[in-house]
Amino acid sequence: MPKSNFDRNTLKALALFALCVAGAALTKPLEAHDLNEHVTRAPLAIVTIPRPAEGRLMHLRGFAGRGTIHFRDPTGTRCRVAVTRFVAGDFGGYEGRQSGPVRIAIHNPRLVKRLQDGHDLVSGDIWTGFTVESGLPQNAGFVINPGRNALEDVFGLRMTPADCGAFRAAL
Numbered sequence: 518m519p520k521s522n523f524d525r526n527t528l529k530a531l532a533l534f535a536l537c538v539a540g541a542a543l544t545k546p547l548e549a550h551d552l553n554e555h556v557t558r559a560p561l562a563i564v565t566i567p568r569p570a571e572g573r574l575m576h577l578r579g580f581a582g583r584g585t586i587h588f589r590d591p592t593g594t595r596c597r598v599a600v601t602r603f604v605a606g607d608f609g610g611y612e613g614r615q616s617g618p619v620r621i622a623i624h625n626p627r628l629v630k631r632l633q634d635g636h637d638l639v640s641g642d643i644w645t646g647f648t649v650e651s652g653l654p655q656n657a658g659f660v661i662n663p664g665r666n667a668l669e670d671v672f673g674l675r676m677t678p679a680d681c682g683a684f685r686a687a688l
Contacts, residue, residue: 558624559593560589560622560623560648561588561589561591561623561624561626561629562586562587562588562589562622562623562628562629562632563586563621563622563623564585564586564603564619564620564621564622564623564661565584565585565586565587565618565619565620566582566583566584566601566603566619566620566652567582567584567618568582568618569582569603569618569619570582577606578606579605579606580603580604580606580653581602581603581605582602582603583600583601583602583603584600584603584618584619585598585599585600585601586600586601586632586663587679587681588629588632588633588676589681594681595678595681596678596679597676597677597678597679598676598677598678598679599633599663599664599674599675599676599677600663600665600669601632601662601664603619603659603660603662604659604660604662605653605658605659605660606658606659617652618651618652619649619651619652619653620649620650621648621650621653621659622647622650623646623647624646624647624648625643625645625646625647628643628646632663633663633676634674635664635669635670635673635674636663637661637662637663638660638661639658639659640657640659
């Protein structure tokens with residue numbers, strides 16, 4: 518019996534991608550003045566996707582997965598963590614192989630506030646205020662969709678207190 522290329526993980530990745538794209542279409546777009554706010558040198562949030570899965574659908578090719586967003590207050594004394602969904606790729610199809618976790622540092626306070634408020638972060642809408650540290654080429658498009666599921670999209674992002682160790686490694 519021939520093995521199908523369209524397995525269960527691919528289906529999950531594509532469904533997550535479709536959900537994030539639909540959510541991104543409904544979020545309030547960033548205004549140009551939002552990105553002119555002071556950008557800190559040290560990250561205020563770190564997005565980590567430990568094991569992104571590769572998926573394909575016709576000309577779409579990319580990665581999807583779940584991970585965490587670690588938030589830090591500006592003083593660096595209090596940290597919180599939330600679950601996030603993540604997709605990356607484009608219509609041309611990212612040709613490289615995924616190697617290791619995806620890690621994105623966010624330096625702009627407005628971008629951090631949007632994530633804390635449960636809004637998607639779409640890389641095509643922003644050009645500054647974040648750094649792709651690992652797992653993706655600098656020009657890859659991505660969507661960070663904070664929350665565990667659709668209920669958190671409606672009732673708000675659930676954040677829990679966390680150790681600030683994720684930030685010590687980034688400083």
